[in-house]
Amino acid sequence: MCESLRLAGKIVSASIDRVADRWYASIVVDTIASFLPPAENQGAVGVDFGVTALATLSTGEIVVGPKALRTLLARVKRLARSLSRKVKGSRNYAKAKNKLARLHARIADIRRDGLHKLTTSITCRFHIIGIEDLNVKGMLGNRRLARSIADMGFGELRRQLEYKAEWRGGQVVVVDRWYPSSKTCSCCGHRLDTLDLQVRQWRCPHCGALHDRDVNAATNLRNMAVSSTVAACGGEGAGLAGEAQGETGPSEAGIQQQS
Ligand SMILES: [Zn+2]
Incomplete structure (x- = not known):
């Protein structure tokens, strides 16, 4: 392969990996921090990660995630079955095994993407x-997350959001998991x-x-994020929280803030 950087x-180091019969080169470059333009819309958003959709935004947008996965997952089943019919240790077994491993790697790539x-x-x-x-841990068990997120882990999702937000001067507010969003x-x-998991829509008594279940949850997360950043800055609009200096503002409870 020949490609310009x-x-x-300054190039610091390079390493070569092999995953499922594919070769990867990782090159570490020492760069002077380049700043990306700030986020387009300076507003706030709440994001609800779910099962049916990858994510629902408080704006009402639904991100479905990669569509190619369904057909590929069906192919995994087929390949796994064909592998199980091969004689262990045979050439055909090795070939089928390799094919399956490549497919798994491809699926992981699509999810990561x-x-x-x-x-x-x-x-x-x-x-x-x-x-x-x-x-x-229990989150993965009760299948509340889309498989892409479950596979990569919530930690990875949060890590990506945090460093990418930082590049653009943004901020991620993580709301306590006990907050009933x-x-x-x-x-x-x-x-x-109570609100059953199957209920997708409900009317406030x-x-x-x-409310659409997910949009409502995302809206609550946005509101929590906004009130916590306002309270932390003590800026205008902090209202009551501004008076209660030194005390924990009502909205700060249950919020872990990343700076
Ligand atoms: Zn209401």
Whole structure:
């Protein structure tokens, strides 16, 4: 392969990896920090990560994630079956095994790509990003996350959002996982006692607002993120929180802030 370096700077080191019969070269370049333009829209967004969609934004946008996966996953099943029919240790077995490994690697690549596209698009556009802390082992068990995120892990998702936001002067606010983002009405703050996972839409008994489950959760995350950054800056709009100096503002409770 012959390719010019995409980054200007001093080459520090290079390493070669082999994954599923493909070769990768990683080149470390020492660059002077280059600053990316700030996020386009300086506003805030809440992001709800889910099962059906990769993510739902408080703007109402739904990010479905890579579509090619379904057919590839069907192919995995087929290849795995064909592998199981081969005689262990035979040439054909080795060939089939290699084919399956390459397919798995390709799927992982597509998932990683989908996650990168998601985090880039969010951080390019919004300054303040509210997400829920999903770093719980049980989360993977109860299938609340799309497989792309479950595979890469929530930690990776958060890591990408944080460094990409930092490049553009943005900020990620991680809301405590006990905050009931789905059960709280984003219009009036009324909190439901229970909300089944199957319920995709609900009407607030207090103010009558009709909510899409995921958009409502994302809106709550956005509001939490905004109120926590305002309280932290003590800027205008902090209102009551401004008076209670030294005390923990109401919105700060349950928020882990990354600076
Ligand atoms: Zn309400």
